[in-house]
Structures are given as structure tokens and as C-alpha cells.
Amino acid sequence: MRRLPLFLLATSAAFAQELTDSSYAAIRDHVLPSADELRWTAVDWRASFWDAVVEAQKADKPILLWAMNGHPLACT
Amino acid sequence: MQELAKEFVACADEVNHLQTVKGPEADLFRKVAEQGHYAGRVKPTSTRQGIYACAPNGVFLASINTTNAAAMAGMMEKALAKWKELKPEDRLMKEAPGADPGGRTRWERLFPADGLVLKDWSRDLPREGPARAAWNLDFAWFRKEEARRFLPDTIEEGALHEVPREIVLRLARFHFVDNVRGQTYPWQEAEIATAELAAIVDEVNGGRARIRFAGKTKATAVGKWRVNGFDPTTVDQKRGFDAKILGSATWDLAKERFVEFELIAAGTRWGGTQYNGRPDDLGEAPMAHLLRLAGDTPAERVAPASIWGYGWK
Numbered sequence: 016m017r018r019l020p021l022f023l024l025a026t027s028a029a030f031a032q033e034l035t036d037s038s039y040a041a042i043r044d045h046v047l048p049s050a051d052e053l054r055w056t057a058v059d060w061r062a063s064f065w066d067a068v069v070e071a072q073k074a075d076k077p078i079l080l081w082a083m084n085g086h087p088l089a090c091t
Numbered sequence: 092m093q094e095l096a097k098e099f100v101a102c103a104d105e106v107n108h109l110q111t112v113k114g115p116e117a118d119l120f121r122k123v124a125e126q127g128h129y130a131g132r133v134k135p136t137s138t139r140q141g142i143y144a145c146a147p148n149g150v151f152l153a154s155i156n157t158t159n160a161a162a163m164a165g166m167m168e169k170a171l172a173k174w175k176e177l178k179p180e181d182r183l184m185k186e187a188p189g190a191d192p193g194g195r196t197r198w199e200r201l202f203p204a205d206g207l208v209l210k211d212w213s214r215d216l217p218r219e220g221p222a223r224a225a226w227n228l229d230f231a232w233f234r235k236e237e238a239r240r241f242l243p244d245t246i247e248e249g250a251l252h253e254v255p256r257e258i259v260l261r262l263a264r265f266h267f268v269d270n271v272r273g274q275t276y277p278w279q280e281a282e283i284a285t286a287e288l289a290a291i292v293d294e295v296n297g298g299r300a301r302i303r304f305a306g307k308t309k310a311t312a313v314g315k316w317r318v319n320g321f322d323p324t325t326v327d328q329k330r331g332f333d334a335k336i337l338g339s340a341t342w343d344l345a346k347e348r349f350v351e352f353e354l355i356a357a358g359t360r361w362g363g364t365q366y367n368g369r370p371d372d373l374g375e376a377p378m379a380h381l382l383r384l385a386g387d388t389p390a391e392r393v394a395p396a397s398i399w400g401y402g403w404k
Contacts, residue, residue, distance in 0.1 A: 034334070034356075042216065052224075056390065058096045061390075062199065065115075068147055072183055075183065076098070077144055077145065077146055078143075078147065079101045080144075080145070082109060082141060084106055084140060
């Protein structure tokens with residue numbers, strides 16, 4: 016197996032969980048949101064207010080709008 | 092809560108656009124919001140953030156700004172009760188609205204359906220002392236021709252490739268930021284000291300190429316800015332992120348697209364910005380970003396927070 020350039024593997028930051036091949040999975044699992052943290056994704060969110068207005072008019076249903084600085088489905 | 096939500100057409104949107112742009116979508120939002128929990132408010136800000144329930148014609152049902160599930164459920168129940176009292180002619184528009192309201196530039200129109208769309212999670216890594224359960228999510232977009240640049244021209248086993256700087260800069264400037272606790276702004280290009288990413292083709296088999304990535308990124312900024320929300324104090328500050336990058340991907344040679352993609356940038360961050368919630372956490376501490384392929388639901392087609400900096404038209 017060919018190796019990646021050594022300069023890219025040099026440690027440049029001192030922290031407990033240095034990113035290496037052996038720590039990779041643990042860091043990935045730590046960053047990934049848990050099922051509990053993703054419960055809000057179980058709601059069938061439309062990504063814009065107007066999309067919901069159009070659909071709610073057709074379906075004769077009320078609209079639930081989550082409005083935040085930064086799109087709530089992304090950077091909140 | 093999820094059962095209650097099924098009684099509604101649920102949506103999420105960026106409030107600043109809804110408050111400030113012209114057109115029927117924003118007009119309808121302002122009509123609703125000015126009957127809601129922040130109606131008329133101008134201090135400490137004029138934001139209308141929150142959760143609103145309304146009829147398609149803009150009749151206000153209820154609203155709240157909370158993270159308390161019971162309070163949220165109460166608001167939804169109140170809204171449904173009011174909805175049921177309304178006759179159809181009192182809750183619907185007289186004419187069906189068109190699909191495009193006009194008056195608003197939606198970055199989603201630039202969604203790179205044939206390119207590379209990544210979810211970008213961020214979170215602090217474990218350290219001594221109390222930890223906050225904060226994390227964030229953004230999306231990173233690359234057009235088809237940009238995605239291809241993660242790979243060498245000739246995809247063959249053992250091929251080593253330096254990913255072009257402008258591609259790595261997309262990640263370094265706009266995505267490897269400290270947004271764990273809240274919104275922040277991207278790095279200026281001059282603030283990027285290092286942005287390097289190498290790819291190696293480990294294997295080509297069955298029409299697919301297996302790739303590994305390794306790299307590093309470092310961004311630093313010094314100056315005077317606010318780090319504590321509405322506190323107007325502006326003092327000398329510094330902030331940065333110094334991280335290693337590792338990852339892997341699978342490229343489908345026939346489809347010419349990634350079918351797997353995962354990248355981690357993990358390292359040390361320091362400093363804060365006005366709204367990223369770090370006034371008590373300005374020292375060096377570990378943080379990581381994890382990027383993975385996004386799905387194709389409407390909720391996963393939300394534009395990157397700093398897409399305006401991509402230079403796309």
C-alpha cells in the first residue's frame with residue numbers, strides 16, 4: 016500500500032484526541048449526533064415557508080413554521 | 092410532539108430573510124410574526140425567531156420561542172384548537188398560490204444534484220471539566236466538476252493527488268469554523284495559513300475506486316471584535332482552528348460521483364465571535380468537524396450557511 020505524504024501526518028496541534036487512523040472511529044462516533052439528538056428530523060420538514068404555504072393550501076392544513084437566524088435545518 | 096406535528100404542514104426557514112426581503116412569502120410571514128410572541132419588539136434585537144402556527148392565508152394561530160417540549164406541545168394544541176374553529180373560507184387563500192413566490196433569491200436553486208453534497212457536523216471533543224451538549228450541522232456543496240477534483244486525473248491504484256487549493260479552501264474557509272455553539276462567520280482567505288489535502292487511490296475494483304484522504308488546515312485571525320452576544324464591548328481578540336484531516340471515499344467510475352465520502356477535521360480551536368457562544372471558552376480546546384454524504388430529502392437540500400462566499404451564480 017502506498018503511503019500518504021509524511022508531512023500530512025505530522026502533529027500540528029496538542030490535544031488529547033489527536034486524529035490518527037487509530038483514533039478516527041472514536042472521534043467520528045463522538046461527533047455524530049445520537050438518535051435522541053436527531054429526533055427533530057423525524058418531522059417531515061419542508062425547507063421553506065412558501066413550500067409549506069402551497070402544500071397547506073392544497074391539503075387544507077395549518078402550517079407549523081420554525082424560523083431562526085440561520086436555517087434551522089442546518090446552521091442554527 | 093411528532094404526532095402533533097403530523098396535523099400540520101411543517102417547515103423551517105431562515106428568519107432574517109423572511110423579515111427583510113420583499114414579496115408574498117415575506118409579507119405573509121411578517122403578517123403572522125407581528126401577531127406573535129415578539130410582535131413589535133426592537134430591543135435587544137428585532138428578531139422574530141421562534142415557532143409559529145398559522146393558516147395558509149396568514150391567520151395567526153399561536154407562537155412561541157422555546158426549547159421546552161411541553162411548552163411547544165401546548166402551543167401546537169392551542170393552534171390546532173383555533174384552526175378547528177375556522178371555516179375553510181377563513182383559513183385558506185382565495186386563490187391557490189403559485190410555486191414560486193418571487194422576490195427572494197433562494198440559494199437552493201443552485202443545489203448541485205449531480206455533484207457532492209455533504210452534511211457537516213461539528214462538536215467539541217472531550218476535555219477536562221464540564222462539557223456542553225452542543226453540536227451543529229451545516230451542508231457543504233461541490234459542483235460535479237469540483238467534486239471530480241478531489242481525485243487524480245487518471246484514477247488508478249496507487250495514484251497520489253494533491254487536491255487543488257481552491258477546493259480545500261472551500262472547506263477550510265467556510266466549513267472548518269467554530270459553529271458548535273452558534274453562528275459564526277467564515278475565515279477570510281488571508282486568514283488561512285494552511286489548507287492541504289492529499290488523496291491516494293487505494294483500490295480500483297468493480298467499477299469503483301477506493302480513496303483515502305489526509306491533510307491539515309490552520310486558520311488564525313487577530314483583531315478587535317465582540318465575543319459576547321449583545322454585549323457591545325469590543326476588545327483585542329484572537330481566534331483560530333488548527334486541525335488534521337483524515338477521511339475516505341468511494342468513487343463510482345460509471346456514474347462519475349462519490350457513493351461514499353467521509354472526512355474528519357479534528358484539532359484545536361481558540362477564541363470566539365459575537366454569536367458563537369464562546370465568551371467563557373476562549374482558550375485552546377479540542378473541536379472536530381465530520382463531513383458525510385447527505386441524503387436527498389428536502390431538509391437535506393438546505394444551502395450551506397456561507398454559500399454566498401462560494402462565488403456561485
